[in-house]
Amino acid sequence: MxxxxxxxxxxxxxxxxxxxxxxxxxxxxxxxxxxxxxxxxxxxxxxxxxxxxxxxxxxxxxxxxxxxxxxxxxxxxxxxxxxxxxxxxxxxxxRKGEKVTVEVPVHVVGEAVSGSLVVTEHASIAIEAEATHLPEFVEASIAGLDVGSQVHASDIALPKGSTLAIDPDTLVVNVVAAPTADQVEAELEQAESEAGIERDESATEVASDEAAAPAE
Known part of the structure; x- marks a missing residue:
């Protein structure tokens, strides 16, 4: 550095x-x-x-x-x-040669399998390194990971001379199944309901209701 x-x-x-x-x-x-x-x-x-x-x-x-x-x-x-x-x-x-403990950003690199959702649980991790040789960031690779895969602190390659200053089992990145459109809609409706927000009927819903109504 x-x-x-x-x-x-x-x-x-x-x-x-x-x-x-x-x-x-x-x-x-x-x-x-x-x-x-x-x-x-x-x-x-x-x-x-x-x-x-x-x-x-x-x-x-x-x-x-x-x-x-x-x-x-x-x-x-x-x-x-x-x-x-x-x-x-x-x-x-x-001082030169002195070791210090700092938080270093985690950069997620690569792509997980299609249909997955990558959740970053920790945007940074604590490491110990020489004060004059601190990395700007570390990388967590998710290339080709399947749903259910996890990246822990111990899985991240650190620069020479650096050591982890947190629990090696700390979950850094979690690969989960991407939610379906119905799940997203259901979660949104629940959040709106808890916040006391009432939705207006969309034009599509109104047209659907009118089509389903019996003719007079």
Missing amino acids: SENKIKAEARTEFGKGAARRIRREDKVPAVLYGHGADPVHLTLPGHDLMMALKQSNALLSIEVEGGESHLALPKQVQRDPIKGFIEHADLLIV
Whole structure:
């Protein structure tokens, strides 16, 4: 995994007002901590951070003004619930050779047999790996799997140096029979009934009822 270099400024102003001023300048307030060091309060360029965090478990090389540099992983990122921009970031200091536990996305690849429905039970799994060699994702292959087949965490091939950090029997992907049109319709009607929704008669149903009515 390549390092994403980000230049940071030391942050000396705190509080909601200071944070708003930082964000208006397209910057992000952040805290860098770990390995027993005192937390370091920083201001990061918003666009650079956003681009770096598009990669899962991005490894950041934080270059603080004054020449200090740290390797870090995003620990917690707060985003605006509507606009999606980054409001605050907690960054964890890591060192080369150090192993960390992270959540890695699972990409389902291949196609199961016709007439099946592939259900992803876990969109990510926890693994332990070297901080500077974290995979962006792992793959769960369903190629040619029949209905009733399952992919567990232990079935997923991990990159060299990585180990599972969850129960190997954890169900990740389940291949089940695809529901019929009648089953889907029945489930929809039940959901609507439970929600108190009454259906209007469709034009087809009205025409059917009129055709079945006796002539006067």
